[in-house]
Amino acid sequence: MSAEAIDFLLSRRSVKFVQEPGPSGPELARILQAAMCAPDHGQLRPWRFSLIRGSAIEKLGEKVFETMAAAGVQVPPEKLAANRRWLSQVPLLIAVACRLDHSNAKIPEHERMLATGAAVTNILNAAHMLGYAAFWSTGLGTYVDEVSEILGYDSLDYRFMGYIAVGTPAAPVKAPERPDYHQFVKEWTDD
Ligand SMILES: Cc1cc2nc3c(=O)[nH]c(=O)nc-3n(C[C@H](O)[C@H](O)[C@H](O)COP(=O)(O)O)c2cc1C
DSSP: OOHHHHHHHHHOOOOSOEESOOOOHHHHHHHHHHHTTSOOGGGOOOEEEEEEETHHHHHHHHHHHHHHHHTTOOOOHHHHHHHHHHHHHOSEEEEEEEEOOTTOOSSOHHHHHHHHHHHHHHHHHHHHHTTOEEEEEOOTTTTOHHHHHHTTOOTTTEEEEEEEEEEEESSOOOOOOOOOGGGGOOOOOOO
16 A cells, blocks of 8 residues: 555544535545445445435435424424534535345344445545545434435335535644554454
8 A cells, every 4th residue: 555545544534514615526436436345244235325415405404304303303403503504515415324134144234334334434535535524424313214214215124324424624624633553452462
């Protein structure tokens, strides 16, 4: 791997507040193709993505808020306003779902979810490598079944896993502070 590629991995950070421009068509194609390179036990390709762009983002937001209210999920007005402000700037939302495929008893469900998470990580890294920022959020009613269904993901067959906002950072991005890996790693020896 070139030093440049590893530097990209080491410098990625999530940025919630993104604005135009979002990735161009060819850039988005590369970002989504990167998702296809995620590790995937059994080649189940469990990941599913829905692209929501332009005015569809605010329309989705309103539908999500209505659906949450109808489902009895209370969202304080200030949180609704903050979400509206956030969504009004986002050029691209990618909704993420994992296909459960109940007919396959060999690969456990959590491995499909891990593969889908790995696909999302590839998206986050690919967006960063192309000069964009991204943010994975499980807000906006991710865990409300009726919200999953708005996006066409029947909650019996899919696990809805949230949204990735992709665009250009709305404010300068500071270098992330990361923990030293030694705290998380130990050597195992057969002594
Ligand atoms: C599955 C998943 C869901 C997340 N959902 C939210 C969320 O709803 N709201 C939020 O503020 N951060 C959420 N985060 C955290 C951010 O996406 C981001 O990872 C965090 O702010 C740390 O930034 P970093 O990725 O630069 O370390 C989520 C992360 C993951 C992995």
